[in-house]
């Protein structure tokens with residue numbers, strides 16, 4: 001009984017309860033260091049994914065009595081695993097998604113909707129163990145689902161490998177349910193939660209399948225389906241393809257009304273034992289609904305759509321005590337396509353309220369009719385939507401590894417390929433041109449530094465959007481972010497220098513300009529890389545980004561912590577970077593000529609500040625009027641940020657070291673060079 005071992009071993013191995021850490025520093029599990037990232041990518045290169053897929057295919061059809069496979073295959077079960085792992089993704093902050101493999105940990109593993117997925121993960125342990133650390137759990141979950149689709153005849157676009165596992169579930173704490181999520185994104189009525197939360201119901205992947213708040217109302221349910229899929233960047237055609245494609249396979253489980261038993265958080269050694277009969281096989285309880293959606297739930301087809309259109313659907317409570325819909329086999333509605341099977345001869349099929357919503361919404365219904373009549377439209381839409389579903393949180397295609405990576409997709413916002421080092425000018429030449437410009441024009445020091453900072457600080461480590469690669473600071477919406485008002489003028493200045501260096505991108509000159517400015521002001525910038533490229537016209541790479549720190553005058557401490565975490569910085573590093581205000585040309589922290597010092601911390605901590613809201617004011621040592629933003633004031637008053645500011649004020653070396661570390665991270669976070677590329681492009 002290998003599986004039984006795996007099932008008891010895995011929950012124990014998953015470690016401490018992250019609820020305890022709520023309110024603490026969420027940046028402990030991630031971000032992964034640049035070195036760790038490159039080393040992991042090299043380990044992924046060693047994995048033979050074709051062999052993993054072969055192992056998966058034999059796993060699908062090898063039933064384990066500890067959790068017997070329905071219809072002789074685990075394939076549908078693994079599709080649900082991959083979908084629930086990926087479907088937590090939300091565009092609001094890039095959190096969620098399968099990269100990180102956090103479904104192994106609380107809070108996600110104990111969500112109602114992840115009931116019994118501990119068994120699916122346990123069934124994969126032998127394969128994980130066989131292939132070693134280059135095969136992450138995140139990759140294995142997604143590949144299991146993708147291979148499952150393919151093995152049952154479904155259309156598959158490819159596979160982007162390279163998900164890097166997190167050490168714990170802390171990055172999912174903001175998804176809830178817990179106190180930290182309530183502080184960041186309160187949800188007053190669970191079932192009607194709004195953005196930035198990814199779902200209407202905290203603890204569910206998307207909507208309540210039974211209908212809003214458990215009421216089987218397909219009209220209201222349809223609105224919720226649209227709303228929640230939009231929050232993960234899925235439009236109507238993608239949404240209908242995904243739901244119908246997923247529910248082409250497998251079944252719901254709800255043998256009796258007694259429930260699934262305790263979650264892993266409640267009972268880590270024997271979670272979800274099931275309260276019906278034996279708890280497994282025909283007695284399984286997962287969602288509390290019972291039955292398949294189609295008459296052939298182990299083969300790819302568009303029967304889900306023809307069924308929706310061909311039968312009248314009646315609602316009643318099923319064996320699990322929840323409302324579900326059954327097909328009235330005697331009445332076929334006025335359907336454009338012929339019924340697939342005589343239902344009297346097959347296992348009863350069912351629909352969830354969320355499925356029925358697709359024929360109650362006129363826009364959804366049109367798509368259902370298209371997929372029912374034109375299977376190739378369905379195949380094409382599903383293959384693309386599935387790949388996007390499972391890969392979206394991976395960020396740019398440069399993160400994708402393995403031999404099955406499809407061409408760059410629109411959701412990856414493709415940039416031109418990384419240039420060969422030999423086609424680029426030597427970094428030293430560019431730096432010396434920049435530095436002689438800055439010594440002739442010292443007022444450009446703060447301008448260059450702040451443009452590089454604006455360009456790079458849009459990055460979010462959750463889904464790898466933002467950052468200076470692409471130089472999207474030139475384009476909308478970033479061009480209009482607060483703080484970028486003077487960017488165009490600075491860009492013209494940089495363009496003049498760039499014109500001396502063929503093949504150097506705008507993104508590179510912005511970053512190198514910032515580096516030269518920091519060095520001119522006496523700071524250290526750490527490793528310097530070139531090889532960035534510029535986003536083409538019409539690029540949408542910043543469509544989900546918005547100003548998080550600069551210009552956000554409503555920010556509170558929970559959101560500031562969150563923003564620091566998204567940047568991949570520690571609190572100390574963030575506070576050190578704030579010391580860069582010391583370079584500001586005018587206003588708050590003017591010191592001329594620009595020199596990086598701890599003066600900002602001195603003024604912030606030691607002056608008397610007036611005002612109820614930003615801009616706060618104080619009078620400086622030379623009687624000058626100083627201003628502070630809401631973020632400055634949070635650094636002054638928040639216990640942890642204040643402690644960092646005190647430490648930096650008292651130790652100039654520590655300040656320079658932390659500043660350099662933070663600056664270097666910010667400038668490189670969005671680059672996914674291989675070890676070989678790093679050797680050539682970074683110095």
Ligand code: HEM
Pocket residue numbers: 070076077079080083206207208209225242243245246247249250251252253254285286287288289352354
């Ligand atoms: C509105 C969105 C959705 C809702 C409310 C929903 C709901 C459900 C429910 C209640 C179950 C039964 C779980 C159980 O009792 O075992 C289920 C199973 C399943 N779902 Fe979905 N689902 C949705 C979207 C999707 C999507 C997008 C996919 C994949 C592309 C998918 C794939 C599956 C599969 C394959 C199963 C069968 C698992 C098995 O046989 O063990 N679902 N879904």
Ligand SMILES: *[C@@H]1O[C@H](CO)[C@@H](O)[C@H](O)[C@H]1NC(C)=O
Pocket residue numbers: 112113114115204208209210286287288289
């Ligand atoms: C999700 O959780 C809700 C509430 O517990 C439950 O009614 C529903 O059946 C679950 N759905 C799935 C897919 O597990």
Ligand SMILES: *[C@@H]1O[C@H](CO)[C@@H](O)[C@H](O)[C@H]1NC(C)=O
Pocket residue numbers: 235236237238410
């Ligand atoms: C949804 O997005 C996909 C992929 O970008 C696109 O092919 C499709 O036309 C879009 N559908 C709608 C209704 O906009």
Ligand SMILES: *[C@@H]1O[C@H](CO)[C@@H](O)[C@H](O)[C@H]1NC(C)=O
Pocket residue numbers: 314328329330331
């Ligand atoms: C099926 O539809 C027929 C005709 O409308 C109706 O008489 C019958 O009661 C329905 N059966 C069920 C199970 O609802």
Ligand SMILES: *[C@@H]1O[C@H](CO)[C@@H](O)[C@H](O)[C@H]1NC(C)=O
Pocket residue numbers: 422423424502503
């Ligand atoms: C610029 O790049 C092109 C294409 O890679 C290359 O052929 C050319 O030699 C490069 N120019 C210089 C001056 O390196």
